[in-house]
Amino acid sequence: MRKILASYIPKDISDKFKFIGPGLLLAIAASGESGIAEAVEIGAHFHFDLIWVILVTLLFKFAFTNGIARYTLSTGETIFEGLKKIPGPKNWTVIFVTVIYLLEMFGFGGMLLFGSIFLDYYLPGVYFSKLIAIMTLAIVMFLLWKDSYERVEKLVIAIAIGLFIGIGYCLLEFGIPMESVAFGLIPTVPHDSILPIMALMGAIGSGLNLLLYSVWLNEKSRGEHGETYFKKYILSVNLDLILAFGLVAVITVLFMTLGVSGFVVSFLGHGEELTIDTLIVQTLYVLSNIPYGTVFFLIFGYLIMFGATVTGMDGRARAISSIIKSSTETKLDEKKIYRILLGVFSAIIISAIIMGDPTKVIHYVAAMASIMFALLGFMAIYIDLTLPAYSRGSRLWLLVMIFGSSAFLLMALLMEGSLIEVGLPLIERLVLLIVPVYIFMRTDLFKKCIQKKLERYDLIWIILIFGGISVYGALRGIPYSNVIISAGHVGPMIAGIICGPFAGGFSGLIGGFYIMQNEGDHSFIFALSTIVAGILAGYFTRYWRGGITYSKAVFMVLSIEIFNLVILPLILKPEFETLKNLLRTSFVPMTIVNMTGVLIFVYFLKEGGYEISAGTGLTSLKEKIFRKNSKISKKENKGDKK
Structure with missing residues (x-):
């Protein structure tokens, strides 16, 4: 079917959409790790006043990912090969990122628990939340065991389309106040909003997940690279990134709208923490007057966490397996290393599920990764300067990266009150x-x-x-x-x-x-x-x-x-x-x-x-x-x- 459709599409248009896919994997991963809890809580406390933070943050993260993509298209390598060239002890950057990726698996345990709570509300009393989380992990392992990028891409595209339609239906039913959204684009700093702004900057669009885009892009391009290839397909890659970060922005604003709803605000004091149960119960009440609103919210809330787990485990396993294969003398092929890593990830995730309390696990792991992400911005600038002239970033890109990396480093340090x-x-x-x-x-x-x-x-x-x-x-x-x-x-x-x-x-x-x-x-x-x-x-x-x-x-x-x-x-x-x-x-x-x-x-x-x-x-x-x-x-x- 795909070949038949391709025969009717002009070649130049086909080239523009050639690389649509890796960005959607990134969008689902980013939305799952940050989209629900932070966006709803920010909306509940500050309405739409901080929408400008979302746009500014995604602009920097687009520039960051664009630099990673240019490196992959011009060299045929993942960004992890580029990180090995950073001055210092041998492979210190990729080792450090690998350690953080392993620690982030505790966060994935928290996400699966988060998603299982949604499903538990949909089927109350049928299963325990921890059992649902472990069953979900088993399904993820089954889907990833074949090590097929094409299978993961098709699955995530289906989830992305379903999410956009389902959540959009729920929220558009009670309307989005476009005038308030427009005023939110004007930068303002409401009272007691400094820490929430920092938290939003760190959460929206994810952090170290952005490195995984290079892995998926390399899979999609099958290692092809060079000046001719770069100039032919860089626009397609940028379009993929625009769609990815556009989807993240839409999902974030839609969940923020839930927080803005009058019921949620009336039940929260200023600065009061929003728990998972409070979030779900209040949101279900808001959506109860919409036909199938509660069903859509619970199912798609679960799917976001499911999709984020699939993409997160797949991307990290691919990245670490390529690092191990290129940095050691192991005789194992990458597929076997990939499967071993999936087993290690599963063991960590199960231990996190047994520990419980997903919110704390997610926040603690995210805090540990935030400083490294800020430093990676400066590393991306260093790597970009080593690229051939045709693939280097513009002066505007360099300016965005310098200011963005500096702001994120300051934010990461200030978030650590100690x-x-x-x-x-x-x-x-x-x-x-x-x-x-x-x-x-x-x-x-x-x-x-x-x-x-x-x-x-x-x-x-x-x-x-x-x-x-x-x-x-x-x-x-x-x-x-x-x-x-x-x-x-x-x-x-x-x-x-x-x-x-x-x-x-x-x-x-x-x-x-x-x-x-x-x-x-x-x-x-x-x-x-x-x-x-x-x-x-x-x-x-x-x-x-x-x-x-x-x-x-x-x-x-x-x-x-x-x-x-x-x-x-x-x-x-x-x-x-x-x-x-x-x-x-x-x-x-x-x-x-x-x-x-x-x-x-x-x-x-x-x-x-x-x-x-x-x-x-x-x-x-x-x-x-x-x-x-x-x-x-x-x-x-x-x-x-x-």
Whole structure:
């Protein structure tokens, strides 16, 4: 049938619609992760006043995805191959994105629970919500197991058409006030709307999902690329993206209209949180006067979450399998890796379903990915500058990307309240902490560290100096949400960098002992993490070749803090609430502050012309014996000459 229809369509028109498909997958994925809860809640609190935020956000995300598409059409590679070219430790960007994709599977568990609640309202008392979610996951696995892009595309196109018709029918029945929508296009900032604006910017159109467009586009083009191919089909790709983000905008505004409805507003106080049950019950009441309104809403609410799970799991599995295949020497083909990843995803999703509370899971995972998405904007600019001249972005694209990436980075940081309340004051105190480090680097003791000529007595001094710096960092810590957040890791990490894990560990032991004297939640975890920070920093530096660089320092600190604030608490106190509290209150400010301290130290090294190579920096017993034997040999040689 498709071939018959194609024979009647002019060639130039056929080319314009050749790439329609990947964008719809992206639109469904984006709508599922952000379209319902945030849009309805924003509409309930602020009516249509924030529609301009939707348009501005989608403009930036269109530019971001356009840059990704141009890279794929011109090189025949997915954007993940381009991310490997970002300066820094080998494959650090794709590894980081892969880790976030795995964590986002907890969010998919939340989405499936969200969707199952819709279906549970449609069939009350027939099934439990968690059982519906697991059954839905089984259907998704069945659809994806064949690893057929064409099957996924057809399914999602059908869902997209059904969603647009069904939701449009429900909402158009009680009308959309076009005049209010038009006024909403004028930028205004209502009272108490700063945080909702930030949340809307992060949610609408999704974030790291946008990278998956490159994977689907590469599947659609079958790897074809080059200047001729690019110029022929770039308009078709842009049309696909316009349809995708247009669909996201329409669905978002339609759900916002539900929130604006008088019933929802009357039941919500200003700033009151909108729960899932409140959302569904109130919306069903609003739609009860429309023929089949409640049925449409419940079924299509479920389908949005179903479609988002299909596209999200498929895109991430394709992306990670291509990364594994191109970055390792595995003998498995991509199809087998794809299926293994689907199994891993399912295990994570099922654990999230068992945990329950989908809203919290979705929000926590989204917060972790928001900063990385903002940084990816700058990476996209860097990658674009490496493209051939014919496929580079225009000056307008570059301007949108610079301003958009900067705004999203600021938004991501401001959304972390702990950074503003704790991180900035800690950085201020970090300045005083770095002063003794700078003075130390002007001493003969530091030169002996660099030259690896330390004696045992010198090592004791190193441990005492940086142990004292660790104590000062802990002493000047700031209480926040029942924990004390400090820069106590800086001293042990610097000791580990210049003198190895032994010095780093014992410096951390001094700081950890001081931390243990203070009362507060998780004091033992923070004390132990101070010791671990020094030891790991020493081992990182020992096995790195070419000395420490800025990118290696960032990777090192990030790895250490992930171990200390995620893995270590799970080992010592394997409780979800413990991990959640530590991540929310400590991870961002402590990572940024400790990273700042180490980066300043690396800057001092570069400015002084110093280079720290692999090793402990301590004169070993073998070296002493060798030197002693050398002296004896010289004396014997002199005696023989005499």
